[in-house]
Amino acid sequence: MGRRVTQRDIARMASVSQATVSLVLNGVSEAVARIPAETRKRVQELIVSTGYVADPAARSLVNASNRILGVFTYEPAFPSGQADFFTPFLFGIEETAQNQGYDLLLFTGRATEADGRKRIFHAGSRLRMADGCLLLGIVFDQDELLRLIESDYPFVAIGRREDASGRVPYVGADYVTATADLAAQAMKLGHSQMAYVGPVDGAESRSDRWQGFARAIAGNASVVCQEPGSGLDPEPLLDRVLEAGATIVFFVELADAVPFRDAVLSRGLSVPEDLSIVVLGSHVRASAEGIGFTTYAVPREEMGRQATDMLVGIITGKQSPQQILLKCNQVPGETLGPAKARIRT
Amino acid sequence: MGRRVTQRDIARMASVSQATVSLVLNGVSEAVARIPAETRKRVQELIVSTGYVADPAARSLVNASNRILGVFTYEPAFPSGQADFFTPFLFGIEETAQNQGYDLLLFTGRATEADGRKRIFHAGSRLRMADGCLLLGIVFDQDELLRLIESDYPFVAIGRREDASGRVPYVGADYVTATADLAAQAMKLGHSQMAYVGPVDGAESRSDRWQGFARAIAGNASVVCQEPGSGLDPEPLLDRVLEAGATIVFFVELADAVPFRDAVLSRGLSVPEDLSIVVLGSHVRASAEGIGFTTYAVPREEMGRQATDMLVGIITGKQSPQQILLKCNQVPGETLGPAKARIRT
DNA sequence: AAATACTGATAATACGCATTACCAAACTAG
DNA sequence: CTAGTTTGGTAATGCGTATTATCAGTATTT
Numbered sequence: 001m002g003r004r005v006t007q008r009d010i011a012r013m014a015s016v017s018q019a020t021v022s023l024v025l026n027g028v029s030e031a032v033a034r035i036p037a038e039t040r041k042r043v044q045e046l047i048v049s050t051g052y053v054a055d056p057a058a059r060s061l062v063n064a065s066n067r068i069l070g071v072f073t074y075e076p077a078f079p080s081g082q083a084d085f086f087t088p089f090l091f092g093i094e095e096t097a098q099n100q101g102y103d104l105l106l107f108t109g110r111a112t113e114a115d116g117r118k119r120i121f122h123a124g125s126r127l128r129m130a131d132g133c134l135l136l137g138i139v140f141d142q143d144e145l146l147r148l149i150e151s152d153y154p155f156v157a158i159g160r161r162e163d164a165s166g167r168v169p170y171v172g173a174d175y176v177t178a179t180a181d182l183a184a185q186a187m188k189l190g191h192s193q194m195a196y197v198g199p200v201d202g203a204e205s206r207s208d209r210w211q212g213f214a215r216a217i218a219g220n221a222s223v224v225c226q227e228p229g230s231g232l233d234p235e236p237l238l239d240r241v242l243e244a245g246a247t248i249v250f251f252v253e254l255a256d257a258v259p260f261r262d263a264v265l266s267r268g269l270s271v272p273e274d275l276s277i278v279v280l281g282s283h284v285r286a287s288a289e290g291i292g293f294t295t296y297a298v299p300r301e302e303m304g305r306q307a308t309d310m311l312v313g314i315i316t317g318k319q320s321p322q323q324i325l326l327k328c329n330q331v332p333g334e335t336l337g338p339a340k341a342r343i344r345t
Numbered sequence: 346m347g348r349r350v351t352q353r354d355i356a357r358m359a360s361v362s363q364a365t366v367s368l369v370l371n372g373v374s375e376a377v378a379r380i381p382a383e384t385r386k387r388v389q390e391l392i393v394s395t396g397y398v399a400d401p402a403a404r405s406l407v408n409a410s411n412r413i414l415g416v417f418t419y420e421p422a423f424p425s426g427q428a429d430f431f432t433p434f435l436f437g438i439e440e441t442a443q444n445q446g447y448d449l450l451l452f453t454g455r456a457t458e459a460d461g462r463k464r465i466f467h468a469g470s471r472l473r474m475a476d477g478c479l480l481l482g483i484v485f486d487q488d489e490l491l492r493l494i495e496s497d498y499p500f501v502a503i504g505r506r507e508d509a510s511g512r513v514p515y516v517g518a519d520y521v522t523a524t525a526d527l528a529a530q531a532m533k534l535g536h537s538q539m540a541y542v543g544p545v546d547g548a549e550s551r552s553d554r555w556q557g558f559a560r561a562i563a564g565n566a567s568v569v570c571q572e573p574g575s576g577l578d579p580e581p582l583l584d585r586v587l588e589a590g591a592t593i594v595f596f597v598e599l600a601d602a603v604p605f606r607d608a609v610l611s612r613g614l615s616v617p618e619d620l621s622i623v624v625l626g627s628h629v630r631a632s633a634e635g636i637g638f639t640t641y642a643v644p645r646e647e648m649g650r651q652a653t654d655m656l657v658g659i660i661t662g663k664q665s666p667q668q669i670l671l672k673c674n675q676v677p678g679e680t681l682g683p684a685k686a687r688i689r690t
Numbered sequence: 691a692a693a694t695a696c697t698g699a700t701a702a703t704a705c706g707c708a709t710t711a712c713c714a715a716a717c718t719a720g
Numbered sequence: 721c722t723a724g725t726t727t728g729g730t731a732a733t734g735c736g737t738a739t740t741a742t743c744a745g746t747a748t749t750t
Contacts (some may be wrong), residue, residue: 350715363706364708366707368708368709370707373709377709399707400707401704402707404706404707404708406707406708557710
């Protein structure tokens with residue numbers, strides 16, 4: 001490749017000094033440096049015609065902004081499994097970055113041999129090429145969060161993070177309230193024997209659901225069956241659920257709910273007449289899949305948008321780091337109905 | 346931002362020079378600089394204990410490379426409509442970039458007021474932040490391609506491009522052969538009256554399909570019906586197809602084929618007994634949608650991978666720009682069957 | 691005519707790192 | 721004792737940019 005054009009090249013062409021080019025480029029006010037309109041214009045034109053762009057490396061050496069937002073995903077960003085999980089966030093991020101005039105730098109860093117996780121900090125990390133960074137993922141690394149905070153590097157997490165003694169700026173989804181609302185709705189419909197399929201602790205997004213659920217039913221309904229979820233065989237699961245006398249099943253993962261529903265139907269039972277099914281959060285896709293599960297929509301695009309806005313605000317100093325929870329909208333669906341006297345099998 | 350540890354800090358602590366720290370850090374061989382094991386160890390320990398990481402900006406200033414690959418999409422990258430189109434490419438690109446140790450810079454640039462298209466070159470373009478660039482999209486801008494080539498900037502297009510007098514490096518899909526194969530297969534099954542739904546010119550990917558199709562059937566079968574496709578009302582389309590006496594319909598867009606098939610079925614006809622349907626290319630998703638259309642798979646991930654590899658090769662000077670077409674694998678499906686005496690309606 | 695103010699720049703410097711040329715001291719060979 | 725060699729480093733430099741102090745020349749005021 002023919003060497004990149006530098007300010008010196010432009011300076012030579014315009015018969016001025018490199019300093020002048022820099023001053024024109026950054027449009028400094030008359031107060032700090034006087035450059036007559038004529039010279040200014042001459043340099044400007046060279047800049048445009050050569051397609052010159054300041055080298056981000058050199059700029060960040062002298063502590064200037066690059067109009068680049070970093071995006072780091074703890075789990076591999078694209079590889080298929082995660083695809084549907086991350087892409088909605090990226091939609092929102094890209095849209096907002098575009099509006100704000102920032103480009104996106106996707107950190108691809110490889111997973112370490114040690115624990116198979118990606119690391120933000122590692123020899124050769126290009127984190128500082130970006131003016132700030134968005135963090136996505138299910139599970140975060142504590143030490144890295146601390147280090148980010150201590151180094152005062154602008155960043156925003158997507159998803160609630162109570163790590164690092166609560167100093168992590170984030171835009172999350174209010175799983176607690178949304179889940180509690182669904183549970184309350186179920187109780188109003190007469191359900192008192194409930195099953196819950198999914199993890200009850202671990203990442204915030206998991207434990208929040210369980211807590212919202214547990215608090216809502218406290219005293220007025222009981223959990224007769226609780227399973228960890230994720231790839232369970234639907235048939236034995238259904239056996240246990242019916243055995244326990246549950247009239248409704250709450251699923252954390254849509255992926256678990258789909259085969260379960262099939263199992264219910266193929267056993268001659270109907271949903272929600274005989275058994276109600278509720279999914280705790282899903283993306284827009286869920287409704288497009290044909291089956292109208294009762295659930296709530298996690299506003300992933302909007303989370304991406306607001307996180308990006310917040311990050312830009314922090315970078316430009318117009319906003320201080322915050323912690324925001326967005327409301328999840330209820331999706332009525334067709335799988336939640338009134339409780340019915342239990343059919344013992 | 347609290348100042349970070351630099352090589353100078355470490356040098357002071359270890360009572361050596363900054364140069365020595367750099368030499369130890371990069372583990373240069375004895376041949377180029379002799380550092381006794383003792384000193385080496387002392388410095389190493391300081392590096393570890395301080396958690397020092399070389400500033401990527403300073404590093405790339407020296408190496409004249411940013412280890413960043415740009416990604417430019419002519420159509421908006423993520424916004425939902427295009428989502429499923431671009432993401433498979435991005436999977437492959439991300440995977441390979443990661444393996445090669447490059448990060449990805451997504452150019453978000455806005456569409457111009459004038460024609461609603463995005464531009465690579467515009468005031469403030471950060472193209473040159475990347476060491477090279479991947480180009481995605483259906484329709485490219487001729488002038489910009491020329492400018493890229495003339496400026497000797499490393500880039501690779503995804504999808505065949507015959508613009509700019511054939512000097513565009515690309516990794517494309519062999520639509521011609523794949524389409525011709527399907528057409529030949531159809532003829533072997535006795536089809537001679539064919540319908541073709543989709544554009545016959547415009548972008549290479551469109552015209553390639555038509556040409557592969559037209560050449561394959563030349564003389565031995567005839568096109569009794571040709572429609573532009575894209576959001577056609579399926580009912581009238583079906584009328585015209587049957588009217589014309591076609592025994593098979595080729596669709597460029599899966600999105601057109603799905604409602605068409607529904608229309609056929611709801612009219613009491615069966616596929617492929619009464620009418621065969623073939624889709625000219627689709628992503629992996631197609632098969633997962635439940636309906637097993639006869640088609641061929643465009644290897645989008647692989648295109649992304651090979652394009653990225655080529656780009657890195659060009660940047661590092663280990664490879665010269667090339668033009669590559671990848672084979673599309675046939676997907677047998679269940680919608681292509683033997684031709685049958687036509688039912689006149 | 692001398693002092694002062696303004697104009698239009700530029701030279702110099704720092705940022706953090708990699709790299710090369712060079713050097714003083716210790717050691718060895720003759 | 722001198723010349724050469726090896727050891728263990730260091731000083732200097734450049735990468736491309738932003739920024740500040742400075743300056744030569746011209747215009748204006750006293």
